[in-house]
Amino acid sequence: MRATFPSLAVLITVALGAAPLCAQVAEPDSLLPVDTDPPAAPSNLAAIDLITNNDAGDRIAITWDLSPDDGAGAGDVIEYHIWRSETAGSRGDTLAVVAAGTSQHVDAAAEPGTPYYYRVASYDGTNRSTDATVGPVAGRASFFQPTRASVLALMATFFGLVLLFTRLAQRGSELFVRRIPGLNAVEEAVGRATEMGRPVLYVPGIGEIDNIMTIASLTILSHVAKITAKYETPLIVPTARSVVMSAAEEVVKEAYAEAGRPDAYNPDNIRYLSDAQFAFAGAVNGIMLREKPAANLYLGAFWAESLLLAETGFEAGAIQVAGTAMVSQLPFFVTACDFTLMGEELYAASAYLSREPKLLGSLKGSDWMKVVSITIMIVGIIMNLVGVDAFLNWFQVQ
Amino acid sequence: MPTFVLTTIAALLTLCAYSFLYKDNPFYKFAEHLVVGVSAGYYLVIYYYNYIDPNVASPIFFLRRGGEAIALGGAEWWLALIPGVLGLLLYTRFFPKWGWIGRWPLAIYIGGYAGLGISPVMQSRVLEQLRANAIPLTSVTNVLLVVGLIGTLTYFFFSMKHKGILGGLARIGIVFLMVGFGASFGYTVMSRVSLLIGRVEFLLADWLHLIE
Amino acid sequence: MRWFDRLLGIDRRWIFLAIGVAVVIPFFAPMGFPVVVTEPVRRLYDAIEELPSDSKPIFLSMDYAPATTPELDPMSLAIMRHAFRRGLPVVVMTLHPAGYGLAQRAIATAAEEFDVEYGVDYAFLGFHPGIAAVMLGMGIDIQNVYAEDAYGTPVADLPIMEGVRNYDDVPLLVSIAGSAYPDSWISFAYQPYGQRVAAGVTAVMATDYYPYLDSGQMVGLLGGMRGAAEYEVLIERHDKGVRGMDSQSVIHVFIIVLVVLGNIAYFAQRKGKRPAPQEA
Numbered sequence: 001m002r003a004t005f006p007s008l009a010v011l012i013t014v015a016l017g018a019a020p021l022c023a024q025v026a027e028p029d030s031l032l033p034v035d036t037d038p039p040a041a042p043s044n045l046a047a048i049d050l051i052t053n054n055d056a057g058d059r060i061a062i063t064w065d066l067s068p069d070d071g072a073g074a075g076d077v078i079e080y081h082i083w084r085s086e087t088a089g090s091r092g093d094t095l096a097v098v099a100a101g102t103s104q105h106v107d108a109a110a111e112p113g114t115p116y117y118y119r120v121a122s123y124d125g126t127n128r129s130t131d132a133t134v135g136p137v138a139g140r141a142s143f144f145q146p147t148r149a150s151v152l153a154l155m156a157t158f159f160g161l162v163l164l165f166t167r168l169a170q171r172g173s174e175l176f177v178r179r180i181p182g183l184n185a186v187e188e189a190v191g192r193a194t195e196m197g198r199p200v201l202y203v204p205g206i207g208e209i210d211n212i213m214t215i216a217s218l219t220i221l222s223h224v225a226k227i228t229a230k231y232e233t234p235l236i237v238p239t240a241r242s243v244v245m246s247a248a249e250e251v252v253k254e255a256y257a258e259a260g261r262p263d264a265y266n267p268d269n270i271r272y273l274s275d276a277q278f279a280f281a282g283a284v285n286g287i288m289l290r291e292k293p294a295a296n297l298y299l300g301a302f303w304a305e306s307l308l309l310a311e312t313g314f315e316a317g318a319i320q321v322a323g324t325a326m327v328s329q330l331p332f333f334v335t336a337c338d339f340t341l342m343g344e345e346l347y348a349a350s351a352y353l354s355r356e357p358k359l360l361g362s363l364k365g366s367d368w369m370k371v372v373s374i375t376i377m378i379v380g381i382i383m384n385l386v387g388v389d390a391f392l393n394w395f396q397v398q
Numbered sequence: 399m400p401t402f403v404l405t406t407i408a409a410l411l412t413l414c415a416y417s418f419l420y421k422d423n424p425f426y427k428f429a430e431h432l433v434v435g436v437s438a439g440y441y442l443v444i445y446y447y448n449y450i451d452p453n454v455a456s457p458i459f460f461l462r463r464g465g466e467a468i469a470l471g472g473a474e475w476w477l478a479l480i481p482g483v484l485g486l487l488l489y490t491r492f493f494p495k496w497g498w499i500g501r502w503p504l505a506i507y508i509g510g511y512a513g514l515g516i517s518p519v520m521q522s523r524v525l526e527q528l529r530a531n532a533i534p535l536t537s538v539t540n541v542l543l544v545v546g547l548i549g550t551l552t553y554f555f556f557s558m559k560h561k562g563i564l565g566g567l568a569r570i571g572i573v574f575l576m577v578g579f580g581a582s583f584g585y586t587v588m589s590r591v592s593l594l595i596g597r598v599e600f601l602l603a604d605w606l607h608l609i610e
Numbered sequence: 611m612r613w614f615d616r617l618l619g620i621d622r623r624w625i626f627l628a629i630g631v632a633v634v635i636p637f638f639a640p641m642g643f644p645v646v647v648t649e650p651v652r653r654l655y656d657a658i659e660e661l662p663s664d665s666k667p668i669f670l671s672m673d674y675a676p677a678t679t680p681e682l683d684p685m686s687l688a689i690m691r692h693a694f695r696r697g698l699p700v701v702v703m704t705l706h707p708a709g710y711g712l713a714q715r716a717i718a719t720a721a722e723e724f725d726v727e728y729g730v731d732y733a734f735l736g737f738h739p740g741i742a743a744v745m746l747g748m749g750i751d752i753q754n755v756y757a758e759d760a761y762g763t764p765v766a767d768l769p770i771m772e773g774v775r776n777y778d779d780v781p782l783l784v785s786i787a788g789s790a791y792p793d794s795w796i797s798f799a800y801q802p803y804g805q806r807v808a809a810g811v812t813a814v815m816a817t818d819y820y821p822y823l824d825s826g827q828m829v830g831l832l833g834g835m836r837g838a839a840e841y842e843v844l845i846e847r848h849d850k851g852v853r854g855m856d857s858q859s860v861i862h863v864f865i866i867v868l869v870v871l872g873n874i875a876y877f878a879q880r881k882g883k884r885p886a887p888q889e890a
Contacts, residue, residue, distance in 0.1 A: 108778070151521050158520075178559050210504065243491060276434040282422065328814055331583035334576070342575065348556045367557045373528055374548055380532025381544065395529045397521060397801070419626045444707040448739045514742050518797035522827060526801075530825030582817045585834070589681065589813035591633075591861050592835035595854040596680020598633045609637050 038127035039069040045132035057112030057141035063104045067122035076124040083119045110139045166361025185339035189295035189319045198294035199234035205300020206240040217300035219350035225255030240280040245272040281305035285312040298322040310336035409605040454482040546574035614875035636856035651840040654830025667699035669783040675708035678788035684838035684851035685810035690720035703735040736760030745798035777805040786810040
């Protein structure tokens with residue numbers, strides 16, 4: 001059948017008329033209103049050179065106030081776009097896209113010394129706000145980290161105090177250190193052993209010679225050795241380290257010489273037993289059971305063998321005095337011994353006995369540092385009570 | 399070696415060690431000496447392959463670092479000599495005539511670690527603790543914490559005699575110390591018991607298969 | 611002999627035997643004592659639970675030797691299981707020479723239970739000597755310290771390490787340790803770099819770390835087998851931690867009874883030694 005002109009015209013008209021209808025059926029979304037309102041821009045955009053540990057000047061911290069349409073207002077912000085440029089007036093490259101609710105970003109790839117311009121805009125999925133701009137900001141490698149000024153102040157105070165008191169001690173100034181009650185207990189224990197005619201057992205711990213507790217112990221050993229030399233009481237010193245044994249031999253020999261009794265010194269009583277912790281403990285227990293010392297002195301660095309030693313000594317009926325700065329072992333010694341020098345008392349005892357300027361200086365310095373610490377804490381509490389945070393915030397380094 | 403044989407060896411050594419609870423005996427001594435010897439050998443190998451070999455032996459003797467060859471004249475080669483020689487000098491302490499030399503590498507080692515550690519440790523153990531304990535005295539626990547802290551610090555103050563207020567504070571400090579030691583003792587007992595439980599579980603489950 | 615003399619004179623080997631029996635019985639007759647979760651453990655659990663599912667990897671530093679495995683292995687396993695269940699990647703490392711084998715064993719056990727792939731969901735960087743140097747070095751670039759993983763694969767080639775350069779990219783670091791490693795992590799990772807640190811330690815050491823928890827330097831803390839048991843309760847996967855709690859509770863009660871009896875006997879003995887008051 002041939003299509004006639006009028007038929008074609010009708011068909012075309014109908015088709016043209018139906019086209020919009022078809023278009024509407026195929027794309028119904030185009031009937032919805034298009035969002036043409038951009039969200040509100042973020043404000044107070046700021047960028048600063050971020051000073052961090054090992055600062056190389058390559059980090060710039062960017063902060064802004066959230067768009068009023070972020071979580072409020074129109075509530076349609078979904079993200080923020082951040083750009084960086086080296087030229088004013090130009091948007092530059094996209095630096096980052098961050099989620100809504102974020103008000104900061106760190107540019108961790110800045111070239112030190114290069115000034116940058118930053119722009120931040122909020123985005124609602126369709127439209128972008130106007131740009132907030134800031135710049136120029138350049139990162140520079142920092143020699144000094146101002147957020148850690150409080151650490152520097154505290155360290156300077158501490159070192160200053162130690163150096164001051166060490167200097168005073170070296171010049172011969174009389175630095176008062178109260179007598180440690182534990183020293184009286186040590187002397188009483190040695191006296192008891194002398195009365196009973198039995199030896200004194202002195203265990204300088206199982207630490208190495210460079211362990212500060214071992215060094216303090218050897219100072220006290222010198223004092224004990226002078227007393228045992230004077231009263232001719234046998235002194236047995238078992239050690240767990242060969243170098244400590246050599247040092248103990250020197251200390252005891254010198255002490256006996258100073259007491260005017262070099263002939264009474266018996267090198268066989270300074271014994272190296274074993275490096276192995278529990279083998280050493282077993283061997284010392286053996287000495288306690290066989291040679292029956294009346295006084296056991298445990299002064300130095302101890303680990304898990306502490307209770308094994310103290311328990312056996314207790315069972316053997318000896319008077320026991322211990323001293324260690326190992327906090328985990330103090331409870332055992334406190335339980336099983338008659339007296340315990342706790343923590344810093346061990347160092348104080350060695351400083352008290354030796355009057356060595358460096359030991360005295362350290363002790364006095366740390367003492368007055370405790371006063372500084374308590375003062376800071378009390379001032380902080382008072383500031384807290386009156387609602388002033390600046391004082392304690394200065395001590396916050398993170 | 400089959401797993402059961404290895405498990406049995408471990409179980410028997412465990413029982414040898416526990417036999418000490420009855421009394422000291424050759425089985426216990428054998429187990430103890432075995433563990434001392436094996437651990438010494440094990441750590442020797444570990445320390446050689448992880449410390450000495452990559453940092454000293456390989457660069458100097460094998461001219462390698464991290465599997466890569468290095469040139470004889472390269473900086474990495476002679477730089478490795480410095481810690482190597484310093485480490486060897488530490489052994490001079492065993493010779494009385496030359497013992498003074500060993501103090502130098504010890505000084506570098508102690509000085510280096512002290513320098514590295516003083517600032518972070520001052521921050522983490524002093525500064526942060528001071529800041530965290532400057533708390534408002536609005537509850538009993540806060541008051542107890544502050545009083546206990548000041549009392550304990552006072553107890554370890556050696557520059558004045560403990561008389562009057564200072565003596566009173568020190569006595570408060572010792573009470574807190576003892577409570578702390580009691581808690582620490584309790585935790586230690588718990589820890590030791592846990593180790594026992596672990597061993598018993600090994601014996602019952604892995605060795606005897608009496609439990610799953 | 612008076613009753614208190616007899617009590618104080620008991621041969622300690624009977625007490626050892628009683629403790630041995632007290633440990634064994636609950637394995638055959640579980641009592642099901644409840645395990646109450648404490649705040650330090652919950653804080654660590656929440657810290658991992660709150661991480662987004664597309665988080666960068668958690669670092670787990672297993673710094674302990676075989677002597678402390680009964681307390682610390684259950685912690686390592688519980689944390690790995692928690693992370694894998696949430697689909698969070700885990701990078702394991704160790705700073706203790708004896709920790710290498712223990713870490714491998716724990717990883718193998720945990721990985722077996724989940725559909726995880728090495729290099730994508732978990733990785734093992736192995737042992738590296740030098741504690742402070744490692745911790746400080748990781749703050750600059752992890753690959754400067756660990757160029758290869760434990761099996762010789764370059765760390766840069768591991769998909770799990772993509773975008774992980776230093777502590778800025780590590781959401782949480784957990785140190786499971788039998789000695790003072792967490793102290794070092796706080797000093798050399800938290801203080802200088804702000805790395806969030808949590809720890810699992812033996813019960814002996816737990817008291818030393820409560821100050822760090824209170825001051826906010828540490829995110830959470832697991833103490834001893836009890837801490838591991840609490841974590842297992844939280845992740846609803848009971849294992850050796852929970853299983854050991856029955857024995858732990860029985861022995862603790864036994865020890866408390868002995869301490870009380872011992873003190874009563876001691877004071878009774880002391881009173882018995884005092885001379886009787888003179889009558890007028």
